[in-house]
Amino acid sequence: MKKKVATLLGLLIATSVFADDAKLQDQLEKMGATNIKISDSPLPNFRSVVSDQGVLQISEDGRFVIEGSVLELKDGTVSDITNRPLMAELESMKKEMIIFPAKNQKHTVTVFTDISCGYCKLLHSQMKEYNDLGITIRYLAFPRAGLRSQTARQMEAIWQAEDRNHSLHQAESGHLPAKQLTPKLIKKQYDLGIKFGIRGTPNIITSEGEVIGGYVEPKQLLQMLEK
Structure with missing residues (x-):
């Protein structure tokens, strides 16, 4: 798992700028990522990417990748929002x-x-x-x-x-x-x-x-x- 993510990060950083989600998804699939879902990110100018390898935050221009915890500071509290993109999938399993x-x-x-x-x-x-x-x-x-x-x-x-x-x-x-x-x-x-x-x-x-x-x-x- 860690090796896959590390490989994915290295390849992403080496790639050219992504113009849109379709090109981003195509590039990720070429790198071996599967079951990709791209959505809005809580981080400005980033996209949230969920695949079988987990959750990543990728800048809209394709230059930067964040792997790991994403913390939100709000009203004097700290919240871990890393896995919010997974909640829709979790709720789909309610039955x-x-x-x-x-x-x-x-x-x-x-x-x-x-x-x-x-x-x-x-x-x-x-x-x-x-x-x-x-x-x-x-x-x-x-x-x-x-x-x-x-x-x-x-x-x-x-x-x-x-x-x-x-x-x-x-x-x-x-x-x-x-x-x-x-x-x-x-x-x-x-x-x-x-x-x-x-x-x-x-x-x-x-x-x-x-x-x-x-x-x-x-x-x-x-x-x-x-x-």
């Missing part, structure tokens, strides 16, 4: 998410989870506390060992179960599914996690696209979301 809704919803977060992850189990064991605080938890699958792993096959079975919430709850409680399926449904979820730069689990995505790495206990998460 594929396993959702534990809060009755009096104040906040919604999306959690990339792995059923073999101890901290994911801890987070799930406190679901009632998150929900009681008004936090809706939406799950996407991210098997840390990759799509060829046993965990990935088990998670595919969970996501294809008739009652996915119950099946996931059973797995997080230590009762893993006997059935194992070739990952198909969860592949898009895993690929999206890669675009977000996720390597481990749990990883929490806020409604603004900020990534909160690792387990966060319920009250602390509420405080973070309130800010």
Whole structure:
């Protein structure tokens, strides 16, 4: 992943000026980027580029490329807006998410989870506390060992179960599914996690696209979301 991005950056800097998005996309495709989406950037005179390699900010004249965090300073606060271009894709997967809704919803977060992850189990064991605080938890699958792993096959079975919430709850409680399926449904979820730069689990995505790495206990998460 890092090698691909580094290669892409080097090639971009060496190229001539781009006149429009079509030429930019054509050049990126020639460099090996796939599934490219170009949109407005929060940075003046830049375009946001999303591909299978992640998110980049590229100047409209094609001279400058920014890889990594983009922070916005506003009203005395700092917000990480790096992954906002990915939020439309994340929301398009809503029907594929396993959702534990809060009755009096104040906040919604999306959690990339792995059923073999101890901290994911801890987070799930406190679901009632998150929900009681008004936090809706939406799950996407991210098997840390990759799509060829046993965990990935088990998670595919969970996501294809008739009652996915119950099946996931059973797995997080230590009762893993006997059935194992070739990952198909969860592949898009895993690929999206890669675009977000996720390597481990749990990883929490806020409604603004900020990534909160690792387990966060319920009250602390509420405080973070309130800010």
